[in-house]
Amino acid sequence: MSTNIEIRFTVNGSPRTVAVPPEMSALNMLREVIGLTGTKYGCGEGECGACTILVDGMSVNSCLLFAVDCDGRKLTTVEGVVNEPAGARVRDAFVQAGAVQCGFCTPGFVVQAAHLIDTHGSKLDPETIKRGIEGNLCRCTGYKKIVEAITAAAQEAR
Amino acid sequence: MTVEHYYAPKHLDEALEVLRAGNATILAGGTDVMPQSESGKTPLRKTLVNIRRIAELTGIRLAKNEVRIGALTTISEMMANDLIRKHFPILAESGDHFASEQIRNAGTLGGNVCNASPAGDTLVPMLALDAVVELAAKPNGSVETHTTPLGSFLVGPGKTRRAQGELLVAIRIPVPPAGQVQRFFKFGTRPALDISAIAIGLAAVKTKGVLSHVRLAYGAVAPAIMRGSKTEAVLEGKRLTPELIEQAAQAAHDEVKPISDVRASDWYRRELMHNIVKRMLIDVHEH
Numbered sequence A: 001m002s003t004n005i006e007i008r009f010t011v012n013g014s015p016r017t018v019a020v021p022p023e024m025s026a027l028n029m030l031r032e033v034i035g036l037t038g039t040k041y042g043c044g045e046g047e048c049g050a051c052t053i054l055v056d057g058m059s060v061n062s063c064l065l066f067a068v069d070c071d072g073r074k075l076t077t078v079e080g081v082v083n084e085p086a087g088a089r090v091r092d093a094f095v096q097a098g099a100v101q102c103g104f105c106t107p108g109f110v111v112q113a114a115h116l117i118d119t120h121g122s123k124l125d126p127e128t129i130k131r132g133i134e135g136n137l138c139r140c141t142g143y144k145k146i147v148e149a150i151t152a153a154a155q156e157a158r
Numbered sequence B: 001m002t003v004e005h006y007y008a009p010k011h012l013d014e015a016l017e018v019l020r021a022g023n024a025t026i027l028a029g030g031t032d033v034m035p036q037s038e039s040g041k042t043p044l045r046k047t048l049v050n051i052r053r054i055a056e057l058t059g060i061r062l063a064k065n066e067v068r069i070g071a072l073t074t075i076s077e078m079m080a081n082d083l084i085r086k087h088f089p090i091l092a093e094s095g096d097h098f099a100s101e102q103i104r105n106a107g108t109l110g111g112n113v114c115n116a117s118p119a120g121d122t123l124v125p126m127l128a129l130d131a132v133v134e135l136a137a138k139p140n141g142s143v144e145t146h147t148t149p150l151g152s153f154l155v156g157p158g159k160t161r162r163a164q165g166e167l168l169v170a171i172r173i174p175v176p177p178a179g180q181v182q183r184f185f186k187f188g189t190r191p192a193l194d195i196s197a198i199a200i201g202l203a204a205v206k207t208k209g210v211l212s213h214v215r216l217a218y219g220a221v222a223p224a225i226m227r228g229s230k231t232e233a234v235l236e237g238k239r240l241t242p243e244l245i246e247q248a249a250q251a252a253h254d255e256v257k258p259i260s261d262v263r264a265s266d267w268y269r270r271e272l273m274h275n276i277v278k279r280m281l282i283d284v285h286e287h
């Protein structure tokens, strides 16, 4: 029998209060308790980046984060990221460049890419992009169009 | 066992009080705790203590002749910090090869030390830089702290000398002496999200071609990160020459005790040790 812990935080700007078991990951909480399914479960062990979210503005793997640790924090998922200028540009650039095939990895890439643009602005070059997406795996595209899309979105940040 | 109690104390004092009762799992960034508990390798204990709200465990400060790095410092924060970049460039560099940005943003230095992986990336430079760990406990109603050299704190894979009620509060590294050179090398098969096949950290004072205060640290070639004391002895106080460099490389090859695993064989790791120690020393010699 596990005790549920009550936590409060904001997701994409809206305040939430939920009760979760202490073992639960933030990824499971987002998908199963809150119902935001844009954040994907790929590997569950920090290797693939499909579960990337922003916590207080930093990108992290939500599968490695304990849900209880979200207490008092500001969470942004792909659903919220695309409402911000950088995220919206990344989304459009992915469509333009054809950087989406099966699409499973896309939410994680969009969140990480938006974070990279917010951190580096228009100085974000392809080399920095490649280093910055080392934690995101894509089994379909071969990455070329993903890097092109992020480069294009970063250039618009000028 | 499922978790029965969860605490997220804001003060060190409270955390130590909870830890004193025992049977607790300490949670920092969770990048080791989560996969290890999910897979059943290290199940969570009855009490889960989330230390991430404790302000006393954060921050990087210069105090007297040492830099004190709070246990909760993330790998990303460490890499961006001016004191670290200035005094301990090889520590900052070890972050460069560490997992991925998402993991660097979550994983902490205290977690990297306490997880005590034989391949822990930050441990190699910290050992070469004479780091000590600061531990706190509250055995009889008041907070007591003591320090231990990192080298004796790390015992084996996942094993440290941390006593049950103790919390690692900080890592302290002396400001390097004048003329110190530092080198770090991590060998993996790909640049990201890869665990070291071997890693080597080197710190030494170089005066007119002679090395002194030589410190070598080796990762992933023994049950815990180890000092290369035999190689250090070959180099200490001597002028660097091609012959001496070859002798040191041979000593490094001979003194490690690697295992064969999916990443590399024992033989291959020893060859790497020889060749990379040689390459690093040639680089020190020439610059």
Ligand SMILES: Cc1cc2nc3c(=O)[nH]c(=O)nc-3n(C[C@H](O)[C@H](O)[C@H](O)COP(=O)(O)OP(=O)(O)OC[C@H]3O[C@@H](n4cnc5c(N)ncnc54)[C@H](O)[C@@H]3O)c2cc1C
Binding pocket: A045, A046, A047, B025, B026, B027, B028, B029, B030, B031, B032, B033, B034, B035, B051, B071, B097, B098, B099, B100, B103, B106, B107, B108, B109, B110, B111, B112, B113, B114, B115, B117, B119, B120, B121, B122, B162, B166, B167, B168, B169, B193, B194, B195
């Ligand atoms: C996909 C992946 C890739 C990785 N790649 C690397 C890599 O390249 N190099 C590398 O070195 N590591 C790597 N790691 C391991 C991990 O990210 C690091 O060890 C990290 O520094 C752990 O920090 P944390 O804050 O997440 O620790 P946690 O998971 O919170 O804790 C780790 C351990 O330390 C204990 N602990 C934490 N803080 C304290 C404290 N202050 N006092 C006492 N005990 C404490 C915990 O109880 C636990 O046993 C990787 C992990 C994953 C999942």
Ligand code: FES
Binding pocket: A040, A041, A042, A043, A044, A045, A046, A047, A048, A049, A050, A051, A052, A061, A062, A063, A064
């Ligand atoms: S699901 Fe989190 S990194 Fe793969």
Ligand code: FES
Binding pocket: A099, A100, A101, A102, A103, A104, A105, A106, A137, A138, A139, A140, A141
């Ligand atoms: S588009 Fe299929 S995994 Fe990336």
